[in-house]
Amino acid sequence: MKFAAQRLNRIHHGAGFAALHAALAICRERRIVWLPLVDAPERRDYSAEGYSRIKAICAAKMNAKLLHDLKELLGPDAVLHRPEELMLYEYDGSVETARPDCVVFPRTTADVEGIVRLAQQHKAPLVGRGAGTGLSGGAIARHGGIVTSFARMNRILEIDAENQIARVQPGVVNSDLSAAVAHLGLHFAPDPSSQKACTIGGNVSENSGGPHTLAYGVTTNHVLALEVVLPTGELLHLGNSALDSPGYDLTGLFVGSEGTFGLVTEITVKLTRLPEAVKTLLAIFDTIDDATETVAEITARGITPAACEMLDGWTIRAVEDYVHAGFPLDCAAILLIDVDGLREVTEVEAAEVEDVCRVHRAREVRVARDARERDLLWKGRKNAFGAAGRVSPSYYTQDGVIPRTKLPATLRRIGEISRKYNLQIGNVFHAGDGNLHPIILFDERNQQQFRDTVAAADEIIAFCVQAGGSITGEHGVGMEKDRLMPLIFSEADLSLMQSVRGIFNPEGLLNPGKIFPDSKGCGEIYARPRREGAAPSARQS
């Protein structure tokens, strides 16, 4: 316990999103309760009065009988319900928060079935949760109820190297699976930036992407079969480890349903062979247009890089200050490009990419000489969001998609929006597939600035839709963008989708208040007062 306390203390003084997650992981591992920011009284009401007030509210909401039954089912160490315990579960990686009434930790599918039965009996809302790194509020109990954390269902059940298949419980951490099969020359291809913390169950719910999805696809392209418990208590096996299950593609429907159809208890995934060779290039540009034209021409020459990421000037400076990856401070944009595959092919493609960069006036093109240099360049990209956290009390990362050819116009528009609201906006994006992540810096203690931030974010998304894009590329709709769904779907489309949800989740007990706009959701984000002391918001991708 002492060791954990020391580590927590160190982490606490480190601050930042990653630190907070590390702290949560320790808490989970040691099954201890931690009061974050306990030494910052101005940020949280920890007075005896405040504590009892919260406790009274929770107690009133949480049926004592249900709690008792849950403890009976899972054991007392697998149910959290005290306010100080619940605080850790009231947020994810987004700016949204809502406190559950209790958090439960099943270990088996049978446990999950039991939890669902109890929720059903008591008509309690039920929300699944992996590592809580989601970026759209998918794992937040918007209307309270039971949060089912899969933290203890974290076993890899089967690795079939010969057939390149793995079967895992939902709480397995994304990068842990890749690490477990690396010695076999395999990996799990979807690689969200949070891969060291996020779980495969969470990836399935959100259909997560990542920088390397340009060539390897997103989560849905790698899921073969699911075991799910429906909120009605039914246990279903969807798909099969052998391809082409007869009938409708229910697996494909469930992946990305944001936890609104069922609780996933087992996942069968494809494993992908690690490429023989990888070349990472860093190209430095004096104008954004040169960088975007480069991306277009790489495609035109028939090359599909494994990854093609762009950072704008402001982000580069923030990152460099933090990571010291060797990014030049005075440029307008950089492209970070991976080509991989057969050694000979990679050599040729890297040379061609380098040529395209130079044709489009790259000031400099660096090719990483070894794994260490490659890791350093990628560290710069993967820590872009952490870097934003260092220079601003809070930041809000958006997730929009545009047709790649509209990149220059979109960036100009983001610049205008930044000036209109007087907010600093950095830009990091998966340039290869047109998936933007503008980072808006703000101070959440300033209510006006928070409202402006949300308004600016909405304007950016509206522009993406106008340009022929989408409101979310990989973060999901959740409770963040439910009100934006009418921008791309008609009432009839949404109603059909809701009817489909009704098949699996007829009473709406599972993850209520997500994806679809309803009277409560609209405007809620503007009206809701930010509770003092909400965890520092930070989003990454």
Place this chain on the structure above:
Amino acid sequence: MTLVASSTATRLADISGSLNVIHDPEQLAAYEIDRMLPAAAVKPGSRDEISEVVKFCAAEKLAVVPCGARSNLSMGAPLARYDVALDLTRLDHILAYDPGDLTLSVEPGIPLQRLAGVLAGHRQFLPLAVPFLNRATVGGTIAAGVHSPLRQAYGTARDFLLGLEFITGQGAHAKSGGLVVKNVAGYDLHKLMIGAMGTLGVITKLNFRTFPALSATRVFTASFTSAENALSLRQRAVQSPLRLLTMDILSPGAVEVLAGQVAARFEAGPAPVDRLPPGKWAFHATFPTAGTATARYERELKHMAEESGCDWCEICGDDRNPASFGRLREFVPIVLESSPATVVVKMSVRPSKLGGILASVADVAQKNDVRWAAAVGGLGVSYFSLLPSARDEQARLSVEKICEKVLADCARLSGNATIPWCPSEWKSSMKIWGPERADFEQMRKLKNVFDPVGILAPGRFAGGI
């Protein structure tokens, strides 16, 4: 023509114009499915017309079957009813194509070949090298869920279909997905429509991700005395760093069929299968040519084939590639014409179990004295075709016995097996969609949401849908 048929035709003519309605029985023969003829066929010219047609059919409870070039209509279970053929070939436009974004939006009736020509102009393509390529439409291909040998490298439509628009069984317009390569807004309803055989909705628009065209490719073939040896080459190949575009294993029967007269009609030209030693198993792979990598592919494939005990191998020159690839792609149409009563079982198991399943099916086919040919995909999906010499009761009994064993074996190995192609009159006694699965119940509920009146291709799909 009955009175009902006549009033149906009249009403359809009101919607799409009399020139676009067929009610003459002779002409309707082209729309026959499992020996059933519709009362009328209609060729709507717009999404709104489709919606009107479906609304009319829903109101009158008329069973509608959407179709394109009608290449795959013989797939699936027998229809419960068939009143109207909804021919989508007039909707054949490219709605948007942005080569720079690698995105494409098309109407369902556009023929794949015409589309391929347009994409080739921008050095791009869609990896839909499917059977009946010379006439198949995009919509029909997606609705039938047939796949291409290129699946080895590019996956199936599920991996590159970005979004869809469709008309539900009540005539409502609906959509899912979008026209960008990355998108997680809303449920992926479009994935349900792939291979749904028109039972959930009528596809009106399809959005795809396109791919840079392949540079020149080469074909590697090797022959083996046993399936086991050919499969060991498959295993070596998947564990190597090589990225093959296609990889298939052909049974001796398949080698014979692909080198035969029927095959030559489908895809003319000298094919390496002509040169394969008869009576042997063959391994067939396509690989890209790219500078020094070409020599490496050739060297390593040869080396791996020798290690796997091949009798003979060859790398095909450019003159032979198209026919070789084309015949492999057209395997199903070729076997369908190679017997008066071809039955094709689609089997899927984890690849390591292929050896077991192939030994078992070979054994049961031999015991029942039915000629067979199998094309085994590198990912574990095989087309096992039975080629009886007659279409009679005795043949049916033999074939049924074999199919039962194959379905049971696949189930035992936790695999899947269905019978996508089979003579019409034999369908009722075959498990076309394989054994009943627990999730069929959820599928029936889905069908009920999309098509509550049950007018879209009723009875054709899994679970009696």
